[in-house]
Amino acid sequence: MPRNADNELHWQAIAQRYALEPGPINLENGYFGRMSRAVSAQYLEHVAFINRSNSLYVRQRFEQGEQVEIRRQLAGLIDADPEAVAFTRNATEALQSLIRNYNCLQPGDQVLISDLEYDTVKGAMRWLASYRGVEVIEISHTHPASFDSLVQAYRDTFAQYPRLKLMALTHVTHRTGLVMPVKAIAQAAREHGVDVILDGAHALGQIDFNLAQLGIQFAGFNLHKWIGAPLTLGFLYIAPERLADIDPDMGEFHYPATDVRARTPYSTPNFPALMTLPLVLEEHRALGGSAAKGARVNYLRDLWVSQVRPLPGVEVLTPDDPRLYCGITAFKFTGRDQQVMVDRLLKEHGVFTTLRTGAAFGTCIRVTPGLVTSAADINVLINAITELNKD
Incomplete structure (x- = not known):
């Protein structure tokens, strides 16, 4: 694992460079990213x-x-x-x-x-x-x-x-x-x-x-x-x-x-x-560029995928071949309405994700951690999926 990818103190310090609106845990960082406080101020x-x-x-x-x-x-x-x-x-x-x-x-x-x-x-x-x-x-x-x-x-x-x-x-x-x-x-x-x-x-x-x-x-x-x-x-x-x-x-x-x-x-x-x-x-360069950012979000991705993939009622759609995945990964609750589950993740567990459609495998739930995401946030996701899967 690249240096610092799993160092929560290191990434907690980096997260302090970004202003966050109070509310649900945002695991939909794929839409667009955040500007840092310094970038936002200069802009x-x-x-x-x-x-x-x-x-x-x-x-x-x-x-x-x-x-x-x-x-x-x-x-x-x-x-x-x-x-x-x-x-x-x-x-x-x-x-x-x-x-x-x-x-x-x-x-x-x-x-x-x-x-x-x-x-x-x-x-x-x-x-x-x-x-x-x-x-x-x-x-x-x-x-x-x-x-x-x-x-x-x-x-x-x-x-x-x-x-x-x-x-x-x-x-x-x-x-x-x-x-x-x-x-x-x-x-x-x-x-x-x-x-x-x-x-x-x-x-x-x-x-x-x-x-x-x-x-x-x-x-x-x-x-x-x-x-x-x-x-x-x-x-x-x-x-x-x-x-x-x-x-x-x-x-x-x-x-x-x-x-x-x-x-x-x-x-x-x-x-x-x-x-x-x-x-x-x-x-971007000071953070370590794509290598450091990618290693961090990949680490966060692996945390939840390793715990969720074995669940019998959950299908992780993105493979674990390291050549074929990045920080973004999608899953589905088998036999369930995925939009309902997206809504329940947000309303019942305070986890914001997004629905994706259009691929041959059908509708899925996309999870995208960001630079401000912590391992604790990922644990909330793991617990939420586990609990919803029991219904």
Whole structure:
């Protein structure tokens, strides 16, 4: 176990850096993360400053130079060339831009999605069928999943559908926290001439990865989930050698066609949030980055899963293969209405979770600890599941 992952005093001190609203234990930290007190304070200062200075500062200083340094720091987060990244409001916007502007499709080509993709990504890929004349191939992964079954599912699909040209792939699935074997799948896709657009919304900040080593050339990310940035910050990545394969967004002309920023809608961004990003990245590094954050939430995940998995009336849907899970994990009470159980966890035990639907295995309850979650909080969850399972 990485150093400090199970050190409650260490993480209790870190938790003090965040302001918490009194109330239920929040185990739905997957929606968006918290800003630290320092980040929140600086963000509010920037809001007030931009409101006072208005466009004078933005036109004269931010647009002319400061955003260049912020973009450079962002690229450093994923060891990328600054010319390969462009800010968006979130991962969804980034992924939609990549999908709709991918220009290597011809009528009759095929594109691929699975049941584990984010619904908006599925919708964008289906949109291609209407506007590009392509066929959408949809697969459902077998449950329980294994590393080999996931990779083989894609190898079989590539062999069965030789007209596949593009696929969506989610690094960390938002329903169960399943970590897909991205490198192996991307390698198989490359062997069959299939491009991959990676949804990295839940991966960035809790999993260490290198896009080049994974073989990924197109990706979208969030900064407000596990990095700790204000809401409305995300970005897209396009490998420089593949920039020409993504068109400027709807004829975007504010940047030249050789600039990756032309691949996103041009609009007034959240300047205060962008100005706060250097502090966000500094804090992320100081905490130990994705390695430390991931180790902590994985430790908390293991605490409850190890106690709950043996229960006869509970099914944990995320495998225990360390290659395939992160801090996010889903379960279900067998033979029960999962929404009712989510409500009972909150009302009877003060534990806030969320319902997830859309995968082949059906409805589930997602549990996502965060940096402020303690082992004591996890024990409350364990006791709550155990008690509800007795009904």
